[in-house]
Amino acid sequence: MPLPPPGPVARVLVTGASSGIGAAVARALAARGYPTTLVARRADALADLAGELGGLSGLEHEVHAADLGTDAGLDDVRALLDDERVVGLVNAAGFGVTGRVADLADDAGQRAALDGLVRLNVLALHDLTVAAVGALVRRARAGGPSGAVLNVSSITAFQPLPGAASYAASKAFVQSFSEAVHAELAGTDVTLTTVSPGLTRTGFAEAAGTDAFDQVPDLVVGEAADVAEAGVAAMARGDRSITPGLVNQLSALGGRFTPRTLLLPALKAGMEHFGA
Numbered sequence: 001m002p003l004p005p006p007g008p009v010a011r012v013l014v015t016g017a018s019s020g021i022g023a024a025v026a027r028a029l030a031a032r033g034y035p036t037t038l039v040a041r042r043a044d045a046l047a048d049l050a051g052e053l054g055g056l057s058g059l060e061h062e063v064h065a066a067d068l069g070t071d072a073g074l075d076d077v078r079a080l081l082d083d084e085r086v087v088g089l090v091n092a093a094g095f096g097v098t099g100r101v102a103d104l105a106d107d108a109g110q111r112a113a114l115d116g117l118v119r120l121n122v123l124a125l126h127d128l129t130v131a132a133v134g135a136l137v138r139r140a141r142a143g144g145p146s147g148a149v150l151n152v153s154s155i156t157a158f159q160p161l162p163g164a165a166s167y168a169a170s171k172a173f174v175q176s177f178s179e180a181v182h183a184e185l186a187g188t189d190v191t192l193t194t195v196s197p198g199l200t201r202t203g204f205a206e207a208a209g210t211d212a213f214d215q216v217p218d219l220v221v222g223e224a225a226d227v228a229e230a231g232v233a234a235m236a237r238g239d240r241s242i243t244p245g246l247v248n249q250l251s252a253l254g255g256r257f258t259p260r261t262l263l264l265p266a267l268k269a270g271m272e273h274f275g276a
């Protein structure tokens with residue numbers, strides 16, 4: 001059984017909790033009766049959310065401001081996973097960079113952003129997942145509670161994406177790594193689930209410097225609360241992966257099975273149309 005029943009010592013650590021999907025996941029967990037430890041750089045936003053959740057749930061929601069793109073920040077957050085009260089981890093912290101590598105390569109700021117993307121979306125998620133799986137399996141084997149990890153992937157994980165090559169590749173890492181570890185954990189009391197959203201109305205687009213979300217029909221842009229509900233429910237069931245929304249599920253199928261000779265030129269044209 002993945003997530004144990006809620007209670008004061010069934011705490012879930014949520015990264016990316018100051019905004020968007022991470023904040024929505026924290027709300028969904030609190031609504032189910034799980035105390036949370038909220039992690040991001042923006043301490044004020046975390047404190048506001050902790051106050052909101054505490055008022056709603058009567059539970060203690062802790063705040064831990066940390067930059068997961070730095071060694072010190074990652075070390076601090078990894079240490080939080082040693083807390084015996086922690087039964088779950090949600091890796092939602094992440095961001096995108098749009099543009100062609102040949103263009104981004106000529107700009108020092110964009111080069112740093114790409115490095116930061118790999119550090120956060122890949123290295124930090126990998127580090128915290130390895131630490132959490134190790135701690136949760138050790139505790140379960142010693143007679144402790146079951147545990148669960150939820151990693152936020154993306155529909156961009158299912159195919160290369162010209163115009164967001166590093167971002168989509170970072171999510172391909174998340175998807176592949178997480179699904180493999182999910183299989184490794186079979187027979188243990190610990191599960192690892194990925195949620196692979198499509199376009200979702202959060203701070204993501206602004207952080208990625210794209211207005212593509214404003215150029216597509218509202219129909220294809222989802223809500224963070226819906227992604228969070230689907231992801232937390234899948235985490236609680238111990239599912240391997242979930243892609244919320246029929247449009248996103250069809251997109252994921254197309255990304256997985258369309259021949260690259262057809263898919264890549266089409267995606268390149270689409271991203272250029274959106275100015276990526």
Ligand SMILES: NC(=O)C1=CN([C@@H]2O[C@H](COP(=O)(O)OP(=O)(O)OC[C@H]3O[C@@H](n4cnc5c(N)ncnc54)[C@H](OP(=O)(O)O)[C@@H]3O)[C@@H](O)[C@H]2O)C=CC1
Nearest residue numbers: 016018019020021040041042068093094199200202203204
């Ligand atoms: N929105 C979308 O269309 C989609 C998003 N996703 C994924 O969802 C996840 C959440 O993004 P979303 O909610 O949309 O975007 P937001 O920009 O709203 O949230 C991103 C979160 O990541 C945190 N974060 C960013 N950089 C760092 C850092 N260096 N250290 C610690 N925390 C950091 C931010 O907190 P702070 O700035 O306070 O540090 C914030 O809480 C990401 O992994 C994204 O790739 C997947 C598919 C679609």
Ligand SMILES: N[C@@H](C=O)C(=O)O
Nearest residue numbers: 154156197198199200
């Ligand atoms: N918004 C992005 C997150 O992954 C995307 O879906 O392209």
